[in-house]
Amino acid sequence: MAFTVTMLSWSILEYGRQMAASGELTHAMDAVKWGTDYLLKAHPEPYVLYGEVGDGNTDHYCWQRPEDMTTSRAAYRIDPNHPGSDLAGETAAAMAAASIVFRRYNPGYANELLNHAHQLFEFADKYRGKYDSSITVAQKYYRSVSGYADELLWGAAWLYKASNNQFYLNYLGRNGDALGGTGWSMTEFGWDVKYAGVQTLVAQFLMSGKAGHNAPVFEKYQQKAENFMCSCLGKGDRNTPKTPGGLIYRQRWNNMQFVTSAAFLATTYSDYLASAGKYLKCSSGSVSPNELLSFAKSQVDYILGDNPRATSYMVGYGNNYPRQVHHRASSIVSFKVNPSFVSCRGGYATWFSRKASDPNLLTGALVGGPDAYDNFADQRDNYEQTEPATYNNAPLIGVLARLHGGQSEYSQLLPVAIPQPKPDPEQKVTPAPASDIAIEQKETTSWVREGKTYYRYSAIVTNKSSKTLKNLKLSVSQLYGSLWGLSKYGDSYMFPAWINSLPAGKSLEFVYIHTANSPAVVSVSSYTLD
Structure with missing residues (x-):
């Protein structure tokens, strides 16, 4: 989960503007936030982190919906006597990356995340050891093959990016050789092996002029990052294998995790190079940034159906996608439809063994994918190919957002702090006719905490005119809580920092949480049409 949170946060930091559009x-x-809320609860003390709930062996013995599970929910932790630097380092990275995401919209929460990230990194670095030597029940399913050195560098890189604290930058410079950041030349990137990701981040620091006296060491990091990119393109000294149809191939069990993570690194590095006006240096010669982006697009195209089987490996996308996903809740009738108890072994007999489509569509899930020869068997018991994973999807989100903006070269070395937008004082503003702008609100969820009920609302602002909406100012009253997705300016709210207009027919969503069981009053104060 921590790697998923880190990669989804990185996707937002690079391509949040495109997602917003x-x-x-x-x-x-x-x-x-769903992930970081969990991680915060799993870190109750500076040197204690809970890393697993449940036992993989007993959980796999049963095939049940979450509502029916009766297996042990024992929690396993790491602490100074049972260290786990890889787990703590990755969780530090996740919280640091997420703190940047929330810095502008929920600064209190962002600071909380960053404080936990500092504590976890200190824990990881001070009490070193592999987490699966402490949480031994994880060894069968999530063994730490690469050790913890890469996670220490990964955590330091994200903490520098989140805090701008030179300690972490110097940590990368001082430990680059000892922890393998300048030595390992990788052809994979994933939840276990982080070196290519670290090297890409450090290369960004270098190209952004932040390396300082660490520049000679950071140049070694960048060389290894470029080796990874060249290997993906098939233009390196040691290249990543591909299927006949052109898909990166590392292993039979959930190969897709390596595809999406490599596509993400290629996408971001393409934009870093374009920003710096540089080319990729491969053993076969110089490569343009756009060629890296074309490689990423080729992998996404394959995933979505441009492959020898004409199969989409994203559930629910296209006409030919996996129908028997190795996923308990997807394969068993919804509790809302039939609440009858599904027993531990009965679930296997009744639902797992069914040769029929899943009753619940796991829309958007990315399954493990084809074998080395582009073959794929859509069978529920074929877990190596039909099991989905959140860390398959997280890097893909960023790539899809980037590609949505077009395939041309794109400068994307974004600053961490996005400036507050300011309205043009000379611009003529107009009262809002009901026909131009529509505002719809709905309650999406509610919960009780410490005796107080909180309500979450989603508000959709739609430009119903035939022109582009600009300089929008909204008045929000009777709001008893926090709001996200708009920029505060005086007593009004304006477009968020990542957009400055809303085309005809397009919508903008913002959300708020407050303690009233009725929606806030949202109205249009002024705007212009262009």
């Missing part, structure tokens, strides 16, 4: 940024931020 499609109305998806709020959804992505909600997903990050």
